[in-house]
Amino acid sequence: MFDNIPTVLTSQEILDKAFHRASKIEVEDHVAKYRIKKTNAAKVQAVGDIVFETLMKYVRKFPSLDQLHPFHRELINILVDNDQLRKSLAACQWAAKECKKVCSQHHIKILKGYQVDYFNQQMTGAYGRVSSVVNQIAEELLYLNKARNIMRKIPSVDPTIPTLVIAGPPNVGKSQLISAITQAKPAVASYPFTTKGIHVGHIEMDREKFQVIDTPGLLDRDLETMNDIERQAVLALRYLSTLVVFMFDLSGGCGYPMTDQVGLYERVRKEFPDIPFLPVLAKSDLENLEGDEAVALVEKLAKAEKREVLRISTVSGEGVMELMELCAPKLREGFLPEESFT
Ligand SMILES: Nc1nc2c(ncn2[C@@H]2O[C@H](COP(=O)(O)OP(=O)(O)OP(=O)(O)O)[C@@H](O)[C@H]2O)c(=O)[nH]1
Ligand SMILES: [Mg+2]
Structure with a gap:
């Protein structure tokens, strides 16, 4: 019934995943300065995309409470608390958009910049802000994973058959x-x-x-x-x-x-x-x-x-x-x- 909600990673796991994938990105250019510029820009964009996709996947995969049959909506309320669920998913969505926005701002700055120090500074800045945003929803992520583990055990009840x-x-x-x-x-x-x-x-x-x-x-x-x-x-x-x-x-x-x-x-x-x-x-x-x-x-x-x-x-x-x-x-x-x- 609700068994396709994915495991919700912790804030640290999401950051590790995004930074680790980004660390593998290398964009070629025979001029060292431009290589760094393009690479840093691509890394910052990748971090934004990965965090966004990861968090939005949770928002999409949890059922939309308002569209559920009242039996399931009230059962979920008893088991995990609907208000808390709504708030945590809203926090997740906020963090997803915030990270994407931050990364796109830093991405543009890198592309407009001239110096290697500046490219690195912008990348570090983006990573720091993304870490801070994702860490802000650490509790919500833990709660969502608990909710997911409870909800996936809800049996497949069909409220429409006798x-x-x-x-x-x-x-x-x-x-x-x-x-x-x-x-x-x-x-x-x-x-x-x-x-x-x-x-x-x-x-x-x-x-x-x-x-x-x-x-x-x-x-x-x-x-x-x-x-x-x-x-x-x-x-x-x-x-x-x-x-x-x-x-x-x-x-x-x-x-x-x-x-x-x-x-x-x-x-x-x-x-x-x-x-x-x-x-x-x-x-x-x-x-x-x-x-x-x-x-x-x-x-x-x-x-x-x-x-x-x-x-x-x-x-x-x-x-x-x-x-x-x-x-x-x-x-x-x-x-x-x-x-x-x-
Ligand atoms: N002798 C006898 N024992 C029964 C019968 N039906 C159930 N029992 C016993 O009664 C006890 C309780 O059975 P359950 O089916 O777990 O009862 P329940 O109503 O589901 O209990 P809860 O889930 O705790 O509400 C068990 O020890 C069963 O073996 C019956 O028809 N005859
Ligand atoms: Mg029983």
């Missing part, structure tokens, strides 16, 4: 479910917050391709107090979901009591009233330690969605096929043009 989002409290088996139904293999572990970002897999049903998103676990608290990991789950719900499968764990294994799980469900449900939700009882191979009242609670939630509650287990396989069959019609509706919903 998408099943798997959500729920931590440790209920969301990642295990996505790895059971798609090729995606996110980490699965017996502790909460194993998943720290968005994972995407695909399923094909009747030759139609759907996207399945595994989200980080959510806690029953309001959006303002959520951390950056939880916020990514909310983004997936807000911008990607055609249908949400919300998993409950009655085995006691996830570590969150049923009151918390139901509290979370109700909170999320209220936040996204227009998205169809499918509550499911996960880990059906395990004993229900939450009691029959807990089952009744989830059944009530399912009924409000005009559905039967489904029991699933990725260990025994119970309900997994049925779940897919239940999801298919809703996902197919996601293919209909927008006016069909009116």
Whole structure:
């Protein structure tokens, strides 16, 4: 998705690259003075061009935030901070133009000059000013490289195809479910917050391709107090979901009591009233330690969605096929043009 952003060099590396390439330039002239004049002029121009090209490549290769889908724009904001990204790219562009301008001024001076000392002085002057400008954006370059390393790991999510989002409290088996139904293999572990970002897999049903998103676990608290990991789950719900499968764990294994799980469900449900939700009882191979009242609670939630509650287990396989069959019609509706919903 954003994996073609190049490594961002440090200020020192950019300067080394430009000066090293320029040092190899020799322009021939049988008169020594003119040889120095032409050579210095060419070196100064080369330094300006190399620094300009290097910095402008970063400006071009980072995505233009305003043109991104809001899911990606807000995800990048959570992961790297859009203001900081914009400021750093603007600084990069400023430095690129400044270096080009400085070098072209010194280049002209050399061409108009008469003395070898003056040629050397102008070249040294240009190098000094370029160094100073590039060093001024040293912090921005370091930040851009960090941002690049984070952004290139963002999975290729297509916000335009019908998408099943798997959500729920931590440790209920969301990642295990996505790895059971798609090729995606996110980490699965017996502790909460194993998943720290968005994972995407695909399923094909009747030759139609759907996207399945595994989200980080959510806690029953309001959006303002959520951390950056939880916020990514909310983004997936807000911008990607055609249908949400919300998993409950009655085995006691996830570590969150049923009151918390139901509290979370109700909170999320209220936040996204227009998205169809499918509550499911996960880990059906395990004993229900939450009691029959807990089952009744989830059944009530399912009924409000005009559905039967489904029991699933990725260990025994119970309900997994049925779940897919239940999801298919809703996902197919996601293919209909927008006016069909009116
Ligand atoms: N017995 C049983 N264990 C399961 C089932 N599904 C998941 N688990 C186990 O539950 C634990 C949590 O599974 P994950 O898939 O990592 O849970 P998660 O909801 O993605 O967790 P977070 O990413 O931390 O939110 C792991 O130890 C899984 O092996 C199931 O159907 N039956
Ligand atoms: Mg997970």
